[in-house]
Amino acid sequence: MSSGKTVSFWISRGEGDRTEFKEYSTTITEGMVVLDAVHQIQAESAPDLACRWNCKAGKCGSCSAEVNGKPALMCMTRMNDLDLSQPVSIEPMKAFPRIRDLVTDVSWNYAVKERIKKFNPRAPDSPDGTWRMQQADVERAQEFRKCIECFLCQDVCHVLREHGRHDRFGGPRHFVYTAALEMHPLDTENRLKGLKDTDGIGYCNITKCCTKVCPEHITITDNAIIPLKERVADEFYDPLTKLFRIFKPKREPRR
Amino acid sequence: MTQVDVPLPQRHDVARFGATTRKDRWWLSPLLVLLGLSAFMIYTTWAAFQGEHYFFSGGGGGDAHYLSPFYSPLLFGQEGEPRWFGAPQPSWWPGWAPFSPAFLILMGPGMMRFTCYYYRGAYYKSFWGAPPACAVGGPHGGRYMGENRFPMIMQNIHRYVFYPAAMFVLILLYDSWRAMWFTMDDGSHHFGVGIGSIVLLTNAVLLGGYTFGCHCARHQIGGYLDCMSKRPVRKKCYDCTSALNRHHMKWAWVSLVWVAWSDIYVRLLSHGVISDLRIIF
Numbered sequence: 001m002s003s004g005k006t007v008s009f010w011i012s013r014g015e016g017d018r019t020e021f022k023e024y025s026t027t028i029t030e031g032m033v034v035l036d037a038v039h040q041i042q043a044e045s046a047p048d049l050a051c052r053w054n055c056k057a058g059k060c061g062s063c064s065a066e067v068n069g070k071p072a073l074m075c076m077t078r079m080n081d082l083d084l085s086q087p088v089s090i091e092p093m094k095a096f097p098r099i100r101d102l103v104t105d106v107s108w109n110y111a112v113k114e115r116i117k118k119f120n121p122r123a124p125d126s127p128d129g130t131w132r133m134q135q136a137d138v139e140r141a142q143e144f145r146k147c148i149e150c151f152l153c154q155d156v157c158h159v160l161r162e163h164g165r166h167d168r169f170g171g172p173r174h175f176v177y178t179a180a181l182e183m184h185p186l187d188t189e190n191r192l193k194g195l196k197d198t199d200g201i202g203y204c205n206i207t208k209c210c211t212k213v214c215p216e217h218i219t220i221t222d223n224a225i226i227p228l229k230e231r232v233a234d235e236f237y238d239p240l241t242k243l244f245r246i247f248k249p250k251r252e253p254r255r
Numbered sequence: 256m257t258q259v260d261v262p263l264p265q266r267h268d269v270a271r272f273g274a275t276t277r278k279d280r281w282w283l284s285p286l287l288v289l290l291g292l293s294a295f296m297i298y299t300t301w302a303a304f305q306g307e308h309y310f311f312s313g314g315g316g317g318d319a320h321y322l323s324p325f326y327s328p329l330l331f332g333q334e335g336e337p338r339w340f341g342a343p344q345p346s347w348w349p350g351w352a353p354f355s356p357a358f359l360i361l362m363g364p365g366m367m368r369f370t371c372y373y374y375r376g377a378y379y380k381s382f383w384g385a386p387p388a389c390a391v392g393g394p395h396g397g398r399y400m401g402e403n404r405f406p407m408i409m410q411n412i413h414r415y416v417f418y419p420a421a422m423f424v425l426i427l428l429y430d431s432w433r434a435m436w437f438t439m440d441d442g443s444h445h446f447g448v449g450i451g452s453i454v455l456l457t458n459a460v461l462l463g464g465y466t467f468g469c470h471c472a473r474h475q476i477g478g479y480l481d482c483m484s485k486r487p488v489r490k491k492c493y494d495c496t497s498a499l500n501r502h503h504m505k506w507a508w509v510s511l512v513w514v515a516w517s518d519i520y521v522r523l524l525s526h527g528v529i530s531d532l533r534i535i536f
Contacts, residue, residue: 066276066390068276068277068278068279069275069276069277069278069390070277070279070389070390071390083278086278089276089278091276094269133482134482134484136483136484136490137481137482137483137484156389156390158385158386158393158399159399159401161269161390162269162270162386162392162393162399163270163395163396163397163399164270164397165399182481183481184481185481185482187481200401200403202401202402202403202408203399203400203401203402203403204401204402205375205376205379205385205401205402205407206372206373206375206376206379207376207379207380207385207386207389208376209386209389209390212389213389221376222470222500222501222503226372226470227470227473227474227478230414230470230471230474230478230479231474231479233411233413233414234479237408237411238411238414240415
């Protein structure tokens, strides 16, 4: 591919519901990613093509889109990993309202995040107001801190994408966020009722699509969602655990 | 609470069955799961209704003691079989209903698999199309309720079926140990290893890897705690379960295939179709 190869792209263009695929061609050279191709198309034939991007390194989460129907970061999708014998389709994320072309309005995610109970640490361990914690205790939550908020997991989740349950389901991103807080060794807050009622964790049917598309390779389903589902089951669906807790001496939550 | 003006997501043509712009063979994986689970369920049902040829006690050089895992523990059985209670079937079993010892057993491991987090995700896709594959539209439209309501909310009993399933693994381990002792003509028992012993031991190990690596076990062992550094034994157990859990899907499939193969092997021996190679010490 070093000498260049002309590749066709079908890019979804338009605003709101008035959208259509438009075909573009550009020359692809070795090492290019989809975002490079989009920029090249902007420069050559579609200067008005709207596309959100920033770091080009898979760390800002801005260039989320659907390449050949799969949610992906355009800057991390290499052209030579795609089947170039047919046009490459590029669409915006479908779980969120489109502003224009490849740009979507993801502000709903920030509103959901706003309603999740914030970090509430226990009293400081030392008089100087600091805490002590072991790496072994905090490493589980550290995995979730890798999230770059690209919202690809939200996009691929069929509860939002297909069933439009934005009013009663928080989505994988916010389960990861909640897990990071809920499993934190210093945190004392209980978010389980919110998880069950407001964020509707019961809507998740564990298809693991969120894990598959995560560019940071966070094991969203196995390490965040399912453990939270189990904690919700402890609290609301397990009569034996409830009975056991009646006779168990009270102590600081899950320390 | 902070008020944020949030636009409603617009409707997209993604709620139609099969709607996708994916160009890969997205249907292949759910199809394979559909075929694999269907084949297992059909075979298991057939094997359970047989009610015979589930125990092999013959062979050359010494009598074996191979019991199919579909029938273990053998609560009721025929004379000469390792039955727990001395009757071919329970007295309360209705006379008009066919009986097989497997009917009393299969519900336990069956429920473990039915409520397993891995299988749930797999059969929701393959059998229920919710969704058929990632980023592919399903047939449920606005009726989707997930696991929020009856009957799917009952999936939360997974923890209650885990404990019986763990007991089954221990029983199968005992069975595989018992399968390494062969009864000679003079009535003495000699240690030995036959192909059947290896098949049954492998079965118990694989089922153990699947059962003790399940998400529920991981939670019960230590996942519900936020701090495990002061509980080193529990932390070690949690780490072991987590290591198994990382490959839960593989354990699930390999153990599923092997448990069926174990039944087939004992059945073929019992029918006399094959003979068991063994070394007796």
